[in-house]
Amino acid sequence: VENDPSATREIIAALYPHTGGGHVLGITGAPGSGKSTLVAALAAEYRRRGLSVGIVAVDPSSPYSGGAIMGDRIRMRELAGDEGVFIRSMASRGSLGGLARATADTVRVLDACGYRRILVETVGTGQAEIDIARTAHTTLVVHMPGAGDEIQTLKAGIIEIADIHVVNKADLAGADRATAALRALRDLADEPMDSSEALWCPPVLRAVATTGEGVPETVDAIEDHVAYWGLNDRARERERARAAAELEGVLRNELLRLAMEGISPERWRTTIEDVVARRIAPYHAAHELLRTFLNAQD
Ligand SMILES: Nc1nc2c(ncn2[C@@H]2O[C@H](COP(=O)(O)OP(=O)(O)OP(=O)(O)O)[C@@H](O)[C@H]2O)c(=O)[nH]1
Numbered sequence: 001v002e003n004d005p006s007a008t009r010e011i012i013a014a015l016y017p018h019t020g021g022g023h024v025l026g027i028t029g030a031p032g033s034g035k036s037t038l039v040a041a042l043a044a045e046y047r048r049r050g051l052s053v054g055i056v057a058v059d060p061s062s063p064y065s066g067g068a069i070m071g072d073r074i075r076m077r078e079l080a081g082d083e084g085v086f087i088r089s090m091a092s093r094g095s096l097g098g099l100a101r102a103t104a105d106t107v108r109v110l111d112a113c114g115y116r117r118i119l120v121e122t123v124g125t126g127q128a129e130i131d132i133a134r135t136a137h138t139t140l141v142v143h144m145p146g147a148g149d150e151i152q153t154l155k156a157g158i159i160e161i162a163d164i165h166v167v168n169k170a171d172l173a174g175a176d177r178a179t180a181a182l183r184a185l186r187d188l189a190d191e192p193m194d195s196s197e198a199l200w201c202p203p204v205l206r207a208v209a210t211t212g213e214g215v216p217e218t219v220d221a222i223e224d225h226v227a228y229w230g231l232n233d234r235a236r237e238r239e240r241a242r243a244a245a246e247l248e249g250v251l252r253n254e255l256l257r258l259a260m261e262g263i264s265p266e267r268w269r270t271t272i273e274d275v276v277a278r279r280i281a282p283y284h285a286a287h288e289l290l291r292t293f294l295n296a297q298d
């Protein structure tokens with residue numbers, strides 16, 4: 001799935017009926033906030049509770065065999081050898097879009113393999129977060145104490161995507177302030193007017209991932225969200241929106257691919273020349289190409 005996108009379609013088609021049993025948890029947050037440490041601690045807690053865990057660590061910035069990924073491997077070493085845990089580290093090869101696709105498909109493979117909780121770590125880089133929020137059922141945002149944190153949080157629009165906030169490194173100074181600031185931000189977020197069903201209020205938890213403090217409580221909160229996800233119409237609506245967004249994306253790519261296949265390299269070149277020479281506007285050029293393509297379909 002990672003190495004051969006052309007084979008992925010068949011693989012995913014075969015696996016798809018077996019997916020849907022795993023709960024996908026996105027873990028995002030600023031670089032160095034302790035995501036990997038927390039993921040390892042969460043996985044260990046899940047193992048204690050008897051649930052199998054798949055882990056996908058995504059690093060959009062580091063090179064193929066970057067230090068961060070080696071670091072993750074070492075950090076997660078204690079989980080290695082446990083058959084109930086599968087760890088996959090992925091580095092970006094090209095576009096973030098490609099990474100999002102490979103991540104989503106890797107998650108599906110783990111889901112089909114029967115891993116009950118699938119933890120996906122991404123660095124908070126904006127688009128990657130949004131992508132992961134689309135793939136995940138539950139999005140956990142890791143924060144750390146420190147000046148300016150709250151403002152960064154606001155900028156990244158992270159309040160909207162978080163189902164659970166964890167202030168990690170609660171052993172360091174400023175954890176109280178960070179926790180209070182996050183709670184205040186969360187309470188500012190608009191609440192829907194109709195309260196006919198129970199609404200999810202993202203909890204703000206504290207943890208020390210290195211010692212495991214606060215980790216069982218974090219797993220409890222995740223499991224509360226798993227239950228919420230399973231029962232709630234709003235969550236099901238989100239699942240539908242996710243499916244629609246994915247379908248739309250695939251359709252867009254497929255249509256583009258088909259259209260490009262239907263256009264000769266010569267036609268493509270002359271059209272570009274026409275656009276550069278201002279003989280035709282891009283919008284009209286695209287429409288003419290599209291018309292040629294559609295006529296060829298009849
Ligand atoms: N004091 C303290 N240090 C922590 C805690 N959790 C993680 N760290 C340390 O913070 C550093 C970064 O932790 P990582 O788990 O690699 O953080 P990350 O968010 O995965 O980092 P990137 O993937 O590089 O963005 C490491 O040196 C950890 O040992 C904590 O609760 N308290």
Ligand SMILES: [Mg+2]
Nearest residue numbers: 035036072121
């Ligand atoms: Mg990490």
